[in-house]
Amino acid sequence: MSSQIYNCDSCDKIYSSYMGLWKHKKSIHKKIEVINDEQEQKDEMKKHICKYCTKEFGDRTARWRHEKKYCKLNSPEITVKILIVIIQIVIILSIAIIQLLIAV
Numbered sequence: 001m002s003s004q005i006y007n008c009d010s011c012d013k014i015y016s017s018y019m020g021l022w023k024h025k026k027s028i029h030k031k032i033e034v035i036n037d038e039q040e041q042k043d044e045m046k047k048h049i050c051k052y053c054t055k056e057f058g059d060r061t062a063r064w065r066h067e068k069k070y071c072k073l074n075s076p077e078i079t080v081k082i083l084i085v086i087i088q089i090v091i092i093l094s095i096a097i098i099q100l101l102i103a104v
């Protein structure tokens with residue numbers, strides 16, 4: 001089993017023992033992971049934008065509440081569907097009115 005090699009999945013370092021790799025990961029990559037987490041959190045703080053109306057919010061909960069309460073119900077898809085229905089009704093009414101006017 002002495003030929004067994006352990007290579008780090010985060011960089012290309014190769015170790016002959018699991019212990020060596022573990023120590024390497026613990027000392028080198030632990031710090032990197034923490035930095036990445038902080039970076040992600042910062043990014044996360046910036047983006048609390050409603051996916052429906054692109055309104056910005058100070059925190060995730062506020063955005064979530066807004067999305068759930070207002071924008072999920074008024075999402076563009078639904079608005080378009082309602083608009084199409086309204087337009088159809090207007091057209092039908094217009095035709096009916098024109099037919100009435102012609103009849104008179």
Ligand SMILES: [Zn+2]
Nearest residue numbers: 008010011013
């Ligand atoms: Zn590594």
Ligand SMILES: [Zn+2]
Nearest residue numbers: 050052053071
């Ligand atoms: Zn919104």
